[in-house]
Amino acid sequence: MSAPSERSVLSYFTAAFIVTALGLALGLWLGWETTGTAGGTASIFFIVCVLAVLEISLSFDNAIVNANKLKDMTPEWQHRFLTWGIIIAVFGMRIVFPLLIVVIAANVGPWSAIVMAASQPEEYSRIMNEAHLPIAAFGGTFLMMVGLSFFFDHEKDVHWIRWIESKAAAYSTVKGIEIAVVLVIMLIFSHIIQNSTDPELGPVAANTFFHSAIWGLLTFLLVEVLGGILDRSQQMLEGAAKGGVGAFLYLEVLDASFSFDGVIGAFALSQNLFIIAIGLGIGAMYVRSMTIMLVEKGTLAEYRFLEHGAFWAIMILSVIMYLQALVHIPEVITGLGGAILIGISFWSSLRWNRLHPEG
Numbered sequence: 001m002s003a004p005s006e007r008s009v010l011s012y013f014t015a016a017f018i019v020t021a022l023g024l025a026l027g028l029w030l031g032w033e034t035t036g037t038a039g040g041t042a043s044i045f046f047i048v049c050v051l052a053v054l055e056i057s058l059s060f061d062n063a064i065v066n067a068n069k070l071k072d073m074t075p076e077w078q079h080r081f082l083t084w085g086i087i088i089a090v091f092g093m094r095i096v097f098p099l100l101i102v103v104i105a106a107n108v109g110p111w112s113a114i115v116m117a118a119s120q121p122e123e124y125s126r127i128m129n130e131a132h133l134p135i136a137a138f139g140g141t142f143l144m145m146v147g148l149s150f151f152f153d154h155e156k157d158v159h160w161i162r163w164i165e166s167k168a169a170a171y172s173t174v175k176g177i178e179i180a181v182v183l184v185i186m187l188i189f190s191h192i193i194q195n196s197t198d199p200e201l202g203p204v205a206a207n208t209f210f211h212s213a214i215w216g217l218l219t220f221l222l223v224e225v226l227g228g229i230l231d232r233s234q235q236m237l238e239g240a241a242k243g244g245v246g247a248f249l250y251l252e253v254l255d256a257s258f259s260f261d262g263v264i265g266a267f268a269l270s271q272n273l274f275i276i277a278i279g280l281g282i283g284a285m286y287v288r289s290m291t292i293m294l295v296e297k298g299t300l301a302e303y304r305f306l307e308h309g310a311f312w313a314i315m316i317l318s319v320i321m322y323l324q325a326l327v328h329i330p331e332v333i334t335g336l337g338g339a340i341l342i343g344i345s346f347w348s349s350l351r352w353n354r355l356h357p358e359g
Contacts, residue, residue, distance in 0.1 A: 012293040015289065016282075020285070023052075023282040024282075027045050028044075028045055030044060030272075030274060030275060031043070031045055044272075047279065048282070050279070051278075052280070052282040052286075055286075055287070056286050056287065062287055064306060064309075064342070065146070065307075065310050065311070066287075066291045067294035067295045068310075069250065071295055072247070080248060082291070082292060085251065085252065085255070085288070088252055088255070098128060099114065101127070101131045102116060102124060117272075117273035118273075121273070124273065133208055133212070133325050134208055134209070134211075135212075136325055137208075137212035137213040137321075137322070138212045138215055138219070139318075140319070140321030141186065141212075141213040141217050141220070141318070142216040143314050143315075143321070144315065145178060145216075146314055147311050147315035147318060148182065150311040151164075151169070152171065153172055160305040160308035160309070160345060161312070165308070179221075186210060186214075190206045190209055190210040192326065193326065194206035196326065201325075201326070223249055223253050302349075302353075303346055304349050304352060305346075305348045306345050306346055306349055307345075308345055309341045309344060309348075312345070313338035316337050316341065317337075
C-alpha cells in the first residue's frame with residue numbers, strides 16, 4: 001500500500017462512494033414502497049440527493065475544524081474518531097437526535113416517536129419545527145464559543161483578516177473575554193425576541209432562547225473542563241500524547257452542533273425521517289472523507305488561511321442560527337456563505353504561497 005501522502009484524492013472517498021450507492025438504492029426502494037409511482041420514486045430520489053449536497057455544503061467547515069483538532073490527536077484516537085465518530089454522527093445525530101426531540105417535546109416513548117415518524121410525518125415535522133428555537137440557541141452559542149476561542153488566542157500569530165484577528169489576539173489575555181462577548185450577544189437577542197411583535201415570539205420565547213443559550217455555553221465550558229481532566233488522567237496513566245479522549249469528546253459535541261441546523265432544515269425538504277437520515281448520512285460520509293484527506297495530506301499546513309476561513313464560517317453560522325430565532329433563513333444561504341468564505345481563504349492561501357515561495 002502506498003504512503004498516505006501518495007494516495008490520490010479519489011481514494012479518500014471510496015467509502016463515501018460505496019455509502020452513496022447504497023443510500024441512493026435505499027432511497028429508490030423507499031420511494032417506490034411509499035409512493036408506488038415512478039414520479040414519486042424520482043421525487044424522493046431527488047430529495048435524497050439534495051439533502052446529501054446540503055449536508056456537505058453546511059459541513060465543509062466542520063471537516064476543516066475536525067482536521068485541525070485531529071492532527072494533534074494520537075493515531076489511536078484519530079482512528080476511534082473516524083470509526084466510532086461516524087457511527088455517532090450518522091446514527092446518533094441523524095436518527096436518534098430527531099427522535100429524542102419528539103420524545104421530550106411530545107412526552108411519548110421512543111417507540112411511539114418511531115411510529116409517529118412513519119405514520120404521522122406531518123405531526124412529527126411540526127414538533128421538530130417547534131423545537132427549532134431552543135436548538136438554534138443552544139447550537140449557535142456552542143459554535144460561537146468555538147469560533148471566538150480560535151480568534152481570542154494569544155499564541156495565534158497568523159492572521160487572515162488582520163485588522164480584526166490581530167486585535168482579538170491582543171485582547172485574548174483578558175480572562176473570559178469570549179464568554180463576555182457571547183453573554184452580551186445572548187442578552188441582545190433575548191431583548192429583541194422579548195419585545196418582538198411577532199405572535200410566535202415574546203417573553204416566553206425569550207426565556208426559552210436565553211436558557212437554551214446558557215446551556216450551550218455551559219456545555220462548551222464543561223466539555224473543555226472535562227476534556228482537560230480526562231486527557232490529563234490519560235497522560236498520567238498511559239503517558240499518552242495530547243488529544244485523546246478529551247479531544248474526542250470535544251469533536252463529538254462540535255459535530256452535534258454543526259448537525260443541528262442541517263437536521264432541522266432538512267424537514268423543509270421532506271417530513272420523512274428515514275429519507276432525511278439517508279440523505280444526511282450520505283453527506284456525513286463525505287465530510288469524514290474530507291477530514292481524513294485534510295489530515296493525511298497536511299492541507300491545513302499547506303494553505304495557511306484555510307483554517308481561518310472555516311472558523312469565520314463557524315462564526316457566521318452561529319449568528320445565522322441566532323437570527324433564525326427571528327426570521328427564516330434558507331439553508332442554501334447558510335451553505336453558500338460558508339463555502340464562499342472557505343473559497344476566499346483558499347484563494348488567499350494560494351496568493352500568499354505565490355508571494356512567499358520560501359514558505
